[in-house]
Structure formats: C-alpha cells, structure tokens
Amino acid sequence: MSWVAATAVYVCIWMVVLFAVLPWGVKPATDVQPGTDPGAPANPRLRLKALVTTAIATLLWIAFYLIARSDLITFRES
Numbered sequence: 001m002s003w004v005a006a007t008a009v010y011v012c013i014w015m016v017v018l019f020a021v022l023p024w025g026v027k028p029a030t031d032v033q034p035g036t037d038p039g040a041p042a043n044p045r046l047r048l049k050a051l052v053t054t055a056i057a058t059l060l061w062i063a064f065y066l067i068a069r070s071d072l073i074t075f076r077e078s
Contacts, residue, residue, distance in 0.1 A: 014057040
C-alpha cells in the first residue's frame, strides 16, 4: 500500500470515527441567550473529542493495515 493510499484510508477512518464520537457527552446549554441555537451544546469539548478520535482511528487504521498487509483483504485483481 502506498503512503497516499494509507493516508487516504486514515483520513476516511478518522472522519467516520469523528462523527461517531461527536455526540458523546453532549448536554444542551441551560441559559440560552438571544441569537444562539437552543440545541447547541454547553461545552462541546472538541479538543478531547479530537484526541479520542485520533486514538480510535489510529487503532482501526493499524488493524486495517495489518489485515491488508497479510493479504486477507486484497485490492489487486486476481
């Protein structure tokens, strides 16, 4: 697998994991001010979610890489 393909797979995995992690621990704001969305989270904790996303995506990418490297899944024509 080339580094371009590996990077593309990692970015795809990272984005999917991000959308799975974003709803974790979301609590709506209790004091809604005029002009703000009442459904907006009080404390979104985006840095923590980015770190968790990176850790999970890295583990999944390593698993994907090992499976692809062992030829259990191949992307070449037979």
